[in-house]
Amino acid sequence: TIDAIKKISETLPGAHFMLGVSNVSFGLNPAARITLNSMFLHEATQVGMDGAIVSAAKILPLIKIEPDHQKICRDLIYDNREFDGEICTYDPLGKLTTLFEGVTTKDARSSASLADLPIEERLKQHIIDGERIGLDEALQVALDTPYEPLQIINTFLLDGMKVVGELFGSGQMQLPFVLQSAQTMKAAVAFLEPLMEKEDGQDDSGKGKFLIATVKGDVHDIGKNLVDIILTNNGYKVINLGIKQTIDAIVTAYEEHQPDCIAMSGLLVKSTAFMKDNLAVFNEKGISVPVILGGAALTPKFVYGDCQDVYNGQVIYGKDAFADLTFMDRLMPAKKEESWQDSEGFVGDYAQYNQKGRRAIAQAEAELNGGAKKEKKKEPEVIDTNRSEAVDVAISRPTPPFWGTKVLNPEDFDMDELYWHLDLQALFVGQWQFRKPKAQSREEYDVFLQETVHPILAEWKQKIKAENLLHPQLVYGYFPCVAEGNSVHVYAPSVIDQGLTPEDAKPSFTWEFPRQKSMRRLCIADFFLPKEQNQFDVFPMQAVTVGQVSADYARQLFAEDKYTDYLYFHGLAVQMAEAMAEWCHALIRKELGYGDLDPDNIRDMLAQRYQGSRYSFGYPACPNVADQAKQLEILGTDRIGMTMDESEQLYPEESTTAIITYHPTAKYFSA
Incomplete structure (x- = not known):
């Protein structure tokens, strides 16, 4: 055959x-x-x-x-x-x-019977399989052999975690199963700790000390906490400072704990600026230990270029938790063998592990060729405000069902409708990290998703319903507006009741948006009626949240060492906020009279195969996150407990805002 x-x-x-x-x-x-x-x-x-x-x-x-x-x-x-x-x-x-x-x-x-294995291999396999059943009995057998508790941890258990890391790195084990192994490791250490006699003055730093914090103004801690889990369960002492940590707090913790390495995490674009500023302060304070920078907004070029230029010590790009572990596993033996220098990085036999950024390499090459090239003098930028000819002005303009805002509370939602809008690809692969291993066929992977992952989602849906772990709320509304050049003037709804025109009325505020310099030269302002027509257009906006209860519950799971549950729930809460945004946008399309053009399946919906588009501040078409403050004010998001702090971070954490345009030409674009 x-x-x-x-x-x-x-x-x-x-x-x-x-x-x-x-x-x-x-x-x-x-x-x-x-x-x-x-x-x-x-x-x-x-x-x-x-x-x-x-x-x-x-x-x-x-x-x-x-x-x-x-x-x-x-x-x-x-x-x-x-x-x-x-x-x-x-x-x-x-x-x-x-x-x-x-x-x-x-x-x-099932795997081969653990009981048939030698006790050393049996313990190692318990960790690899994430198998808690029979773990205590196996540990007792090892103690009776007799092995010392510390020997069991440092040899057999950590050997198991090493294999887990290798399986993850090669794509043969997905993150949720890594966390199951970490939970098993944590349980094993908890069993053995009371049996370990600690001598006076004995150091508790394990294989090394690792200080980690999410920087000022950033509440996103999933990445930081995964690093904590992986390093802690691989024998390192992790000092986890938490979220929104100022530079003073980080420096104080460094002086108290004297860690071998500092790690700073952040999801927001603004967090990258804080990281760079913090590195300059480290110089002033005489801190030169290696610093790992991690987060979605970072790139290797930024870390090894911009950030390394600032810091006197070494800066490392933290791609993921296992990249941090790999670095620490190289750093600690190198320090013992005097093959690490804060100013130079790895030296001697370890020099091969130094990571050079693009800018550092380019600069070295330029110096060898007789000096770095001079930067060209930048000409003053001329801002193009001419409307794109690709956007038709002469289209039918909708009339909203009301002017102003409307609040929806938990009792107003059908949770099944919200779940229908869930992006399962983003949840399973992006959040839960059930990625298809290279050796696995597409058919095998689909069977795995159906038999293993979908039941996990079903269980969490039931738990969320039974324990009210999500508190969905949103504010949306319609506001009069006109466009002028690259700007959109937004007016209070009262101008409609007063019978005013754009010539007579004063805008509540004005947003300016960037325009593409080439291609179709699009700008968000192009999608709305120009001011010279002296007629108000409609400007829809929305703000959604799954509530503070979800963030609190996620942190509770982490504090209780329920690592896998923490990953599942946090990821689902994040994607449910996105599902709410999708649901609200569909509601707006329906109320404006073009919802009948919507696709009947979620994949096409997520691919924007509907009329119009939704834009959030911080993305290329509307990059100024500070403009979000005006949006929260006019929507009145304080009514659903949504605020923004001085660092432009939304609270609760799982919240999103968007501006809506109904124009048929409007799709995602970069400006």
Whole structure:
């Protein structure tokens, strides 16, 4: 069959294949059938099979099949029998039958029995599998062997965490399972700690000390907390200062704890400026330990260029929690061997680990060539305010159902409607990080999502409903407006009641937006009626939140060491705020009279296959986050507990705002 797929593919390019799979294992033990069916399905997809007729419940992903079982199944599929003359000396069918004699399908789906392993390997496997059942008994066996508690931690348990890191790095283990391993590690350490006698003056810094904080004005802590979890459970002493930490607080903590490394985290674009400022203060205070910078707004170029230029010590780009762990695992032995210098980084045998930024490399090359190139003198920028010809002014303009704002509270929502607007790709892959391993086929990955990930989502939906863990609220409304050049003048709703025109009325405020310098030269202002027509257009706005209760509950989960639950709930809360924004935008389209153009499936909805667009401050089309303050004021978001601080951070954390344009030409663009 597999050879036939290959030959047909060569003879008839573009042909598709569908197979019934289970006949390949007819007559075998049910447990053997699951394994052989899975291997046959994998081999067939590798050569071009497009579809399979098979029960998803009776298939295993490749990573769940032991290597020796894989080999026997492949030998059977490809008839790799071995003969001595006419005598068969190796029969994979016989091997497979013997191997699965007495084995149930449940056994086939589980890992090898932990009890059969030597205690050293057994403990290591407990960590790798994230298996809490039987952990205490295994630890007691190790203590009775006898191993010292610290020896158990530093050898067997940390060896397990090392394997977990390698599996994650190679794409064979997703983040939720990493966190299950971390929880198991935490439980093991908690069991052993009371048995460890601490001598007077004994250092509790573990493998090294690591100070981490989310910078001033930023409440996003999921990335920082993941770093804490991974490093703590790999033997490091982590001093986690929390969110919104000022430079004074970070310096004070450094002086108190004397960490080997400082890490600063932040999600907001403005946080990157605070990080850079903090590095300058470190110089003033004589701090030169390595500093790791991490967060969604950072790039390697910014870290190794702009930030390294400021700091006298070494700056490292923290791509993810395991990048931080890798750096620390290199730093600590290098320090012991005097192969680390704060000003130079790794030296001697460790020099290969130094990470050079693009700007540093370019500067070194320029100096070798006789000096850095002089920057060209910038000419004064001329701002283009001419309306784009790509945007038609002569379109039908809607009349809103009301002028002003409306508040919706939890009782006004059907949660199932909100869940319908959930972006599952962003949730499963972006937030929960269930990424498809390279060795896994698309079909195997889809089965995994259906059998493992969707049930997790269903459980959290039930828990959220039972415990009221989300408190959805929103404010939306319609305001009179006109465009002038690159600006939009927004008026109070009262100008409509007073019968005023744009010539007579005074705007409540004006927003100025950037214009594309090329392509269609778009600007958000182009989508609204120009002022010279002396007629008000409608400017919709919205602000949504899932409430402070969600942020509080997420922090509670982290404090209770429920790492996997923390990841699941935090990610779901973030995406539910986005789902609310999508739902509210759909409501506005419906009320303005063009909701019937909406697609009937969520993928097309998320791809903006509807009329108009939604823009949030901080993105390229409207980059000035400070303008959001005017939006909150005119919407009256204090009524739903939504505010913005001096660092332009929204509270509660899982909240979003947007301005809406209904113009058919309006889509996302960069200006």
